[in-house]
Amino acid sequence: MLDLVLPLECGGCGRPSTRWCEQCAAALTVRSDEPHLVSPRLDPGVPVFSLGRYAGSRRRAIIELKERGRTDLVAPFGQALREGLAHLDTWGIVDSPAVLVPAPTRRWAARRRGGDPVTRVARAASSEVVQALRSKALARDSAGLSIPDRQRNVANRIRLVRAAHGDVVLVDDIITTGATATESVRVLQTTTGTRVLAVLTLAYA
Numbered sequence: 001m002l003d004l005v006l007p008l009e010c011g012g013c014g015r016p017s018t019r020w021c022e023q024c025a026a027a028l029t030v031r032s033d034e035p036h037l038v039s040p041r042l043d044p045g046v047p048v049f050s051l052g053r054y055a056g057s058r059r060r061a062i063i064e065l066k067e068r069g070r071t072d073l074v075a076p077f078g079q080a081l082r083e084g085l086a087h088l089d090t091w092g093i094v095d096s097p098a099v100l101v102p103a104p105t106r107r108w109a110a111r112r113r114g115g116d117p118v119t120r121v122a123r124a125a126s127s128e129v130v131q132a133l134r135s136k137a138l139a140r141d142s143a144g145l146s147i148p149d150r151q152r153n154v155a156n157r158i159r160l161v162r163a164a165h166g167d168v169v170l171v172d173d174i175i176t177t178g179a180t181a182t183e184s185v186r187v188l189q190t191t192t193g194t195r196v197l198a199v200l201t202l203a204y205a
């Protein structure tokens with residue numbers, strides 16, 4: 001009966017009668033050698049790690065979370081992020097509890113989507129989250145832009161709105177060219193002397 005009122009389907013595969021199925025939970029599990037080191041075209045100058053490829057149930061769940069307001073998916077992604085951070089701690093790359101800085105979101109976009117999902121996932125993973133960065137209004141959604149256009153799109157468009165002192169980890173949903181991460185790291189490190197230890201994303205494309 002409730003299914004008729006509110007479509008109940010897995011956020012990762014669309015399977016009915018569950019919000020997050022066992023198969024998708026298994027697909028998001030962080031293995032002992034994860035997160036993987038990835039090499040985006042634009043190098044932010046700090047190690048970039050990602051929890052998995054932007055494909056399959058991970059991709060679908062990120063779209064559901066970002067575009068369709070499936071906030072119930074914050075919890076599984078938050079758990080995966082927390083496990084990924086624990087591995088980075090074990091490997092000596094970050095210290096726990098890591099201070100997380102979510103990559104910037106345009107304010108109107110965050111409002112439209114019912115809150116910035118990256119920040120929500122970061123908060124689910126760590127009690128130390130500083131929303132230090134904001135993207136200026138003119139920055140376009142980078143989907144569909146070429147790499148030089150992406151770089152131009154974010155250059156000087158990310159600003160510091162809150163100081164994030166000490167060592168931080170930049171967190172984002174998807175890393176593609178690395179343009180946003182590179183500019184975010186630059187702003188964090190040149191503006192406040194904050195040290196960015198790593199970038200960690202939910203997916204890489």
Ligand SMILES: [Zn+2]
Pocket residue numbers: 010011012013014015020021022023024025057
């Ligand atoms: Zn599923």
